[in-house]
Amino acid sequence: MIQAIYSATAGMINQQTIVEVVTNNLANSSTYGYKSDELSFGRILGTLTPTKSGGAIYSINNIDNIVIKYGTDFNQGGMQRTDNVLDLALDGDGFFAIQYPDGIRYTRSGNFSKNQDGQLVTSDGYPVLGINGPIQLQGAQVKVDGKGQVIVDEIVIDKLKIVAFQDKKEIIKGGYNTFKTANPDITEMPSNANVMQGFLELSNVNVVYEMAKMIEAMRTYEAYQRTIQLINDITKEANNELGTMNI
Amino acid sequence: MIRALWTAASGMTAQQLNNDVIANNLANVNTTGFKRSRADFQDLLYQTIMPAGTSNASGSQIPVGIQVGHGTRPIAIQKMFAQGDYQETGNPLDLVIEGDGFFQVITPDGNIAYTRAGAFKRDSQGQIVTSDGFVMKDQITIPQDSVDIAITSDGAVQVSLPGQSEPQQLGVIELARFTNPAGLSNIGKNLYMPTASSGQPIIGIPGMNGFGSIGQRSLEMSNVKVVEEMVNLIVAQRAYEINSKAIQTADEMLGIANNLRR
Numbered sequence: 001m002i003q004a005i006y007s008a009t010a011g012m013i014n015q016q017t018i019v020e021v022v023t024n025n026l027a028n029s030s031t032y033g034y035k036s037d038e039l040s041f042g043r044i045l046g047t048l049t050p051t052k053s054g055g056a057i058y059s060i061n062n063i064d065n066i067v068i069k070y071g072t073d074f075n076q077g078g079m080q081r082t083d084n085v086l087d088l089a090l091d092g093d094g095f096f097a098i099q100y101p102d103g104i105r106y107t108r109s110g111n112f113s114k115n116q117d118g119q120l121v122t123s124d125g126y127p128v129l130g131i132n133g134p135i136q137l138q139g140a141q142v143k144v145d146g147k148g149q150v151i152v153d154e155i156v157i158d159k160l161k162i163v164a165f166q167d168k169k170e171i172i173k174g175g176y177n178t179f180k181t182a183n184p185d186i187t188e189m190p191s192n193a194n195v196m197q198g199f200l201e202l203s204n205v206n207v208v209y210e211m212a213k214m215i216e217a218m219r220t221y222e223a224y225q226r227t228i229q230l231i232n233d234i235t236k237e238a239n240n241e242l243g244t245m246n247i
Numbered sequence: 248m249i250r251a252l253w254t255a256a257s258g259m260t261a262q263q264l265n266n267d268v269i270a271n272n273l274a275n276v277n278t279t280g281f282k283r284s285r286a287d288f289q290d291l292l293y294q295t296i297m298p299a300g301t302s303n304a305s306g307s308q309i310p311v312g313i314q315v316g317h318g319t320r321p322i323a324i325q326k327m328f329a330q331g332d333y334q335e336t337g338n339p340l341d342l343v344i345e346g347d348g349f350f351q352v353i354t355p356d357g358n359i360a361y362t363r364a365g366a367f368k369r370d371s372q373g374q375i376v377t378s379d380g381f382v383m384k385d386q387i388t389i390p391q392d393s394v395d396i397a398i399t400s401d402g403a404v405q406v407s408l409p410g411q412s413e414p415q416q417l418g419v420i421e422l423a424r425f426t427n428p429a430g431l432s433n434i435g436k437n438l439y440m441p442t443a444s445s446g447q448p449i450i451g452i453p454g455m456n457g458f459g460s461i462g463q464r465s466l467e468m469s470n471v472k473v474v475e476e477m478v479n480l481i482v483a484q485r486a487y488e489i490n491s492k493a494i495q496t497a498d499e500m501l502g503i504a505n506n507l508r509r
Contacts, residue, residue, distance in 0.1 A: 111287050
């Protein structure tokens with residue numbers, strides 16, 4: 001009986017985490033280049049123990065055996081036209097490379113600006129990398145073509161470093177619109193993404209889907225609560241009624 | 248659950264700020280030389296509940312971990328220096344900059360401020376001043392008896408005086424440029440001040456070395472596009488609403504948890 005209470009409790013905690021992930025997606029529905037996260041839990045996998053009489057007992061002793069599906073949805077977000085010269089969007093698979101103090105991070109959020117030295121930087125002030133390192137923009141007219149070549153006053157000065165990855169499972173979120181990798185040996189592949197100047201990639205959060213998911217998680221949470229209440233009632237019954245003979 | 252409450256609250260706060268920025272853009276839809284702004288957001292730090300590569304009970308590795316984010320925050324209010332449309336006024340001291348650059352004016356405290364609003368006037372001494380009476384840094388004084396003022400595209404100010412066939416050159420209106428104009432600080436009154444991130448002003452002659460040229464008898468209108476702002480407003484309001492729904496859900500779930508024991 002007690003076992004069932006713990007299984008239901010684990011269910012409640014899991015649904016809570018789902019709501020937290022959904023809420024974070026909703027909070028970032030206006031964040032440029034944001035990629036939504038998805039968390040779901042599958043059924044508890046029990047183990048079958050054969051009995052002497054030939055049947056099997058279904059055991060759910062191990063509540064660790066839950067199928068967890070977590071992942072970031074790297075699908076393309078919509079495009080918003082801004083006409084700002086230093087707003088860049090990637091159409092296709094790939095990331096801009098950013099020099100962080102702790103190494104290179106990746107982003108899809110191309111709302112860049114220039115700092116006081118004319119370097120191309122993110123909103124946080126970290127340099128956006130080109131093939132030859134940070135990009136210096138000195139000149140009147142800055143153009144970025146579809147391949148990511150940076151053209152200042154009709155002269156190609158550098159090419160944006162845009163990388164793609166074979167296995168995106170190696171990429172985790174670093175916060176502040178960045179992605180990073182925990183694997184130092186990961187191979188960066190050149191990206192075929194088309195660079196669009198004067199555009200920004202919108203968040204790819206699907207608000208309707210997230211709303212539905214939130215309702216589902218809340219109702220499942222409620223069902224688990226009912227289960228716990230039911231187990232509580234049964235246990236109470238067993239404790240109070242068993243042994244009394246007034247049938 | 249407390250996490251979801253604060254996450255959704257960060258989303259609501261962000262949308263409020265978004266709304267503030269849009270409202271200011273809309274309020275300045277008729278402000279000469281106004282440059283619209285845009286609120287930029289980014290996601291916050293992630294808490295790793297289960298790192299990727301953890302072994303599960305049956306010994307196999309979980310391919311992806313679980314990371315829960317903590318919401319969003321405003322990171323920048325980006326100024327958009329796209330050229331505004333021109334409006335023909337016929338007034339000889341209404342100037343536009345076609346391209347990059349700012350007019351320089353002296354504020355009453357002696358600092359130099361920068362502006363794109365070229366609706367200049369003459370004061371009682373004949374000096375060229377802004378609508379607030381701030382003197383242009385180039386200190387051009389127009390003689391009282393001048394008949395016509397001509398300002399060329401390279402900023403040269405010439406007047407015709409009665410009895411003289413040749414126009415008289417009074418001076419040149421110079422422009423200032425910044426490495427990072429988006430880093431300028433707004434001080435109101437259509438003026439900008441340099442900051443550490445904008446870099447030092449670069450002074451030059453209009454129409455040369457990347458500076459915009461000056462057009463006379465016209466004004467630069469605000470670059471706010473009303474339709475665009477209205478759409479942004481709808482998005483901001485709906486995003487605000489949906490974050491409030493997330494708070495309601497989190498609250499209801501807390502209520503359910505509190506009712507576990509009747």
